[in-house]
Amino acid sequence: MAKLVLNNVYKRYENKKRKKNEPLSPYAVNNFSLACEDGEFVGILGPSGCGKTTTLRMIAGLEDISGGEIIIGETVVNHVLPKDRGIGLAFEDYALYPPLSVYENIAFNLRAKKIDKEIIKQEIDRIAPLLKVDDLLHMRPSKLSGGQKQRVNMARAIVRKPKLLLLDEPMSHLDGKMRQILRxxxxxxxxxIQCTTIIVTHDQLEAMSLADRIAIMKDGELQQFGTPLEVYDNPANEFVAGFIGEPPMNIMTVKVIKEGSGAFFKFMDADISIPVPQRYMAAISDGMRVRLGVRPTDLLIGDAASKGSEVKISVFENLGEERKISFRVGADFLTLVTTDEKRYRQGDQVKLEVKSEKTHLFDVNTGEKIVPK
Known part of the structure; x- marks a missing residue:
């Protein structure tokens, strides 16, 4: 195992054909800092093009860094060759050698280091059962399923006894059921194996279920680093709030209306208002516009005595264990998720309640979280 630290890491791809007065290309990774503890499982999560795979490739030594430093264990590895960094790397693409058997694919890197055949066999006999490929060792890659190929791919990375295991979208080619099994x-x-592990993924369910902590990226920059519960319950900004959660958080612009000692959030273009929780009273002012976020599970359909706002159901989806209900509120769609077994139809009028104490506020201009004072 090894601790991994990234200090103010930058990556910019140089345009060799850039004209003299043409501006430099933007940073693919911009001032990225992260510290992963020994034996920790860390997910790097973000949309396509956010810089997460570039970050992983810099850790692996497959990309040069433009600034900052990368430390594995106690060693700054900025100029250390990939083969000397003590890493195991499994790509999104299985990259198995078709003419070789599974055994020979797993053994390939060890043979390249001229390790004794008996030691290679011992290591493969140790790793193969862990990844459930011990009954596939005689087969060629062409005879394997996608899930089996990815297991072999990971076995090849782990058999090297890496200090750091790097996984780049290892399940992106698999179907839903196989992804769940492999997770x-x-x-x-x-x-x-108790190995410090970094997984890069765009699938927030994958990151939430696997990682001890998640680093969320956008446009090359770190947005938040925390446990799955921290990033779900206390998102640092509107981007994280909308990216984490399935279905995603409902986020809409509202206006603050103060009345006496209390205040309400008034939805734009809709006759819906909810009380402002006391914890936000010192952070808001009359007429202020904010972005209000609420999870689908924190919306409720009230009973006949409810004081909730009346809305019409736009879409009702029965998903078996839960029901998903959508409403059009002004220019926004709100999604509610419930385990209530009652069924509805499009156009049904219901009373919508909001758990105001579960709401989140974000600055309407910057998207940053408004912290209660």
Missing amino acids: TELKRLHNS
Whole structure:
């Protein structure tokens, strides 16, 4: 195991054909800092093009960094060759050698280091059962399913006994059921080998279920680094709030209306208002516009005695264990998720309640979280 630290890391791809007065290309990774503890499972999460794979490739030494430093264990590895960094790397693409058997694919890197055949066999016999490929060792990659190929790919990375295991979108090619199975296997494997592991993914469910902590990226910059519960319950900004959660958080612009000692959030273009929680009273002012966020599970349909606002159902989806209900409120759509077994139809009039104490506020201009004072 090894601790991984990134200090103010930058990456800019140089345009060799850039004209003299043409501006430099933007940073693909911009002032990125992160500290992962020994044996920790960390997810780097973000949309396509946010810089997460570039970050992983810099850790692996496959990309030069433009600034900052990367430390593995106690060693600054900025100029250390990939083969000398003590890493195991499994790509999104399985990259197995078709003419070789599974055994030979797993053994390939060890043979390249001229390790004794008996030691190679011992290591493969140790790793293969952990990844459930011990009955596939005689087969060629062309005979394997996608899930089996990815297991072999990871076995090849782990058999090297890396200090740091790097996984780049390892399940993106798999179908939903196989992804779920491999997620469970990967978590079990991490607990077995006790290796510091970094996984890059755009799938927030994957990151939430696997990682001890998640680093969320946007446009090359770190937005938030915390446990799955921290980023879900206390998002640092509007981007994180909308990116984490399925369905995503409802976020809309509202206006603050003060009345006496209390205040309400008034929805734009809709006759809906909810009380401002006491914790926000010192952070808001009359007429102020803010971005209000509320999770789908924190919206409720009230009963006949409810004081909630009347709305019409736009879409009702019965998903088996839960129901998803959508409403059009002005220019926004609100989504509610409930386990209530009652069924509705499009156009049904209901009373919508909001758990105001569960709401989140973001600055309407910057998107940053408004912290209660």
